[in-house]
Amino acid sequence: MKDEAEIRGHRRTYVGSMPGRIIQSIKQAGTNNPVFMMDEIDKIGTDFRGDPASAxxxxxxxxxxxxxxDHYLNVPFDLSRVMFITTANRVDTIxxxxxxxxxxxxxxxxxxKEKLNIAKQYLxxxxxxxxxxxxxxxxxADHALLKIIQEYTREAGLRNLEREIAAIGRKVARKIAEGNKEKATITARNLQAYLGPSKFLPETxxxxxxxxxxxGLAWTEFGGDVLYVEASCRKGKKELTLTGSMGDVMKESVQAALTYIKSKADTLNIAKDTFDDLEMHVHVPQGAIPKDGPSAGITMxxxxxxxxxKRPVDRTIAMTGEITLTGRVLPIGGLKEKTLAALRNRMKEIIIPEENAHELTEIPGYVKKRMKFHLVKNMDEVIAIIFKKNPNKPRKA
Known part of the structure; x- marks a missing residue:
């Protein structure tokens, strides 16, 4: 919506003038206390026709x-009894x-699991x-539906899932029209014959x-995802290189984490002169996709x-949390989505900020049974969990 007249209406001096959408809808509803649903309010814009946001x-x-x-009525109208519900994919553009x-x-x-049940009962x-x-x-088959959900769609809702199911239905209908009337049972094995190769594969x-x-764990508009952060260092020019389409906030998280490491050098058994000529490179794979946010701080x-x-990290432990210069671990958003992504990628344990403990009630029961949660207040606790197998000694070559 870009035209302010859609809301306020047109003045009656114009040819073809009419009331705004709100007054028109109230007239159609026949009551002055209806429920209005305004979809995609984060997409409104401003141009020469006015500013709908101000209206x-x-x-x-x-x-x-x-x-x-309303410009058409030209008299005050009471909207205080109307309930307005708006939807948006992103709040930062409102x-x-x-x-x-x-x-x-x-x-x-x-x-x-919710997508699976909705697909079986409705789609x-x-x-x-x-x-x-x-x-x-x-x-x-249930396994076929789960494969469609995980490997052919990447979304928070169900729109693309329904499209893929519809594509299978059309191909089966065509076969029947061609004279092949045998029952088609879609399984994980023959799914590729109907939909082609997988469109989305989980990180290996x-x-x-x-x-x-x-x-690490990331929260996107499509849900949660696992983020593998890579770091490499060597003696050379003292500098910090960041690659992988990181945003400004994520870059600052790396710098904060490095400052914390320098302050804890003695505790971590790092020689004091190590940082004098340390060339550090931090990279986040899938460089074509922009990434930002502070929740990868402890992962960095x-x-x-x-x-x-030179100590290896347990690959079955995922983590999320913002880090400060003093090593405090601050709360993050999207815990449910991130936890589901960790389970989907075969993680066994997950480290989360202690201040997110109240959100564990939103995690499905089957997820809690299959994953171990660690609540941490600071980076010292994170290090103790990650390097618990061999906390002080580096791995022998």
């Missing part, structure tokens, strides 16, 4: 909307003044009906524990400690 301020502000002015008028409710994406019956099929002609876990590689720190001390 929405009057609509959404409970102190002003009791006398909303104007601050407009966001201040709304209560923000964060809704997490579906888990794989598959819908696509069978639309393609003129029934369960005697087309069936789906190292076969052994590797020095300088730590497993662990990767650099591992590279400097």
């Amino acid at each position: 929405l301020l009057e609509v959404l502000d409970p102190e002003q909307n009791n006398s909303f002015s 104007p601050a003044a407009l966001k201040d008028r709304m209560e923000t409710i964060y809704i997490s994406g579906y888990t794989d 598959i019956p819908k696509q069978l009906k639309e393609n003129g099929l029934n369960r005697k002609i087309l069936g789906f 876990m190292h076969e052994v524990d590797v020095t300088g590689v730590a497993s 720190g662990v990767a650099m400690i591992s590279a400097i001390t």
Whole structure:
């Protein structure tokens, strides 16, 4: 939406003028206390036709909307009894003044099991009906549906999952039209024949524990993901190189982690003169994808400690948390999505900030049974967990 007249309406002096969408909808509803759903409010823009965000301020502000002015009516209209619900994928693009008028409710994406059940109960019956099929002609195995969810879609919702199921339905309908009336059962083995090769493959876990590689967790608009942070160091020019399309906040996290490591050199059995000629390189794979945020701070720190001390990092432990100069571990967002990503990538343990402990109630029970959670307050506790097998001695070559 870019035209302010969509909300305020047109003045009656114009040819073809009409009230704004809000007044029109109230007239259609026949009541002055309906529920309005405004979708994708983070996509509104400003151009020569006006600023819809400024008009929405009057609509959404409970102190002003009791006398909303529509240009067509030209009299105050009371919107105080109307309930407005807006949706957005991102809150950072919503104007601050407009966001201040709304209560923000964060809704997490579906888990794989939830997607599986929704597909079985709603999406598959819908696509069978639309393609003129029934369960005697087309069936789906649970493993096949899970493979579609994990390897053919990457989303918080279900839109692409329904598209993939619809694509299978169309191919089966075509075969029936060609005279092949045998029942088609979609399994994990024959799925590729219908949808082609997998579109999204999980990051490959190292076969052994590797020095300088730590497993972090990221929260994206598609859900959680595992982020493998790599660090390498050598004697040379004293500098810190950062690659992998890191944003400014993530770069600052690396610098904060390195400062913490320098301050704890004695505790970590690092010689004091090590940093005089240390050339450190930190890289986050998938360089074409921009990455930002502070939650990879402890992961960066662990990767650099591992590279400097030559101690391998347990590849089955994932971690997330912001680090400060003094080593405090601060809370992060998207814990549920990150935990599900850790489980999907065969992690066995996860390190999280202690201040996120209250969010563990949102984690599904089956996830808690298969993963061990470590709550930490500071970086010292993180190091103790990661290097518990051999905390002081470097690995022998």
